[in-house]
Amino acid sequence: MRRIRYTSRGGPLFLEQVPAPEPGPGELLVRTEAVGVTLPVVRKVTESPDPVPLGGEIAGEVVATGDGVREFRPGDRVTGLCFGHGYADLAPLHESMASPIPAGASAVDAVALVRSGLVALGALAAARPARGEAVLVTAAASGVGHLAVQLARARGAGRVVGAVSDPAKADFVRGLGADHVVTYGEANWGAPVDYALDGVGGDLLTPALAALTPGGRLVAYSSGGGTIQAYDLLAGAKTVTGFQMARLARERPELYESRRRELWQLFADGALRPVVHGPFALQDAEKAHEAVASRSNLGKVVLLP
Structure with a gap:
């Protein structure tokens, strides 16, 4: 599969071919359809002394599950925060970080709206x-x-x-x-x-x-x-x-879930319209990061693997 990585502080970002990962205990393996680019991840590339996995918001279809997963199965469409390598064709997502994408909404809608x-x-x-x-x-x-x-x-x-x-x-x-x-x-x-x-x-x-x-x-x-x-x-x-x-997600999960439902309801009602900047192809992750770093984006910066 394809994955974006970097090897030194500040980049550059590059595309590589690596074996597909296996989902660990409690993890979903998601075929990513959209990846949200965030300022904290962009800053990690430029500020962290050592390279880190490019994680963040992902959305797509579950293709496999690890031991102990209860709520999701292959074929489900989910979105959530990936702490591993998220800029990839296939990404791990812990079940506790995952939420379903409602019928009628796209993966792009999900990464632009939820987090x-x-x-x-x-x-x-x-x-x-x-x-x-x-x-x-x-x-x-x-x-x-x-x-x-x-x-x-x-x-x-x-x-x-x-x-x-x-x-x-x-x-x-x-x-x-x-x-x-x-x-x-x-x-x-x-x-x-x-x-x-x-x-x-x-x-x-x-x-x-x-x-x-x-x-x-x-x-x-x-x-x-x-x-x-x-x-x-x-x-x-x-x-x-x-x-x-x-902190809210960790200490008030019921409130976190309630607000997530509110967002999707506002979206369904047409009262909330997420706007996407780009989107960018996976191999153009460097350009996506430049858009966020320069604050030239209008709306959410999204990668499409």
């Missing part, structure tokens, strides 16, 4: 939004951000502001339901908002916090780091909450 949607929905819930409040969504054209814009609108936001890296993305974000779009370099982001969902981190934390009304809430879910000055919180009685999907 990114769960992050967007979780960050939104962490902000405790009230109907009619104004929200700022940074990285509003990203795989998570473009869903957060739609979810905020579906949850009753009175005004949705999208922040993007490039003004060329403005029409795309407005098309998702944003009332106003700003770029990161602008000095004035308009009227203050009640809460903000930040998917960028770093130097953007300060202006995102400044965009809040007194008593406003900032939810940070990016892996981009960053520092906030305590005075900036105290002066406006503002709060910052960190959101991590892995």
Whole structure:
């Protein structure tokens, strides 16, 4: 089978032929039809001192199961988070990470919607939004951000502001339901908002916090780091909450499952429309990573093995 790998920090990524893996205990072997490319995986390639497997969101058909698998069988269509080699024709997926793809939805829909949607929905819930409040969504054209814009609108936001890296993305974000779009370099982001969902981190934390009304809430879910000055919180009685999907999945599995069902229902109702950037062929994984690293993507970056 084909697999994408790299051998030194920073890449390059290359295609290789390797034997098909066998599913281990509790694992499904999935014939991948779509693979979601995420910023954390892109950063691992450039930042990890040693090469790591290129994992992430996968979707496709179960072709074999390991010992102890109870919920799935060959022929089932599933999506989930692969911690092994996911950029491949066949990928291992632990049963605990797998969920079924509903009839009528494609594998591309699944990788664009489920994981990114769960992050967007979780960050939104962490902000405790009230109907009619104004929200700022940074990285509003990203795989998570473009869903957060739609979810905020579906949850009753009175005004949705999208922040993007490039003004060329403005029409795309407005098309998702944003009332106003700003770029990161602008000095004035308009009227203050009640809460903000930040998917960028770093130097953007300060202006995102400044965009809040007194008593406003900032939810940070990016892996981009960053520092906030305590005075900036105290002066406006503002709060910052960190959101991590892995903790929710581990500690609140019933809530995790409930939100996954909510996402699929919103998708079925037409209230949530995942957008795919590309898609890219498996052998073009390097180009897919470049799109994420440069933040040039509109929606979710997807590979098609």
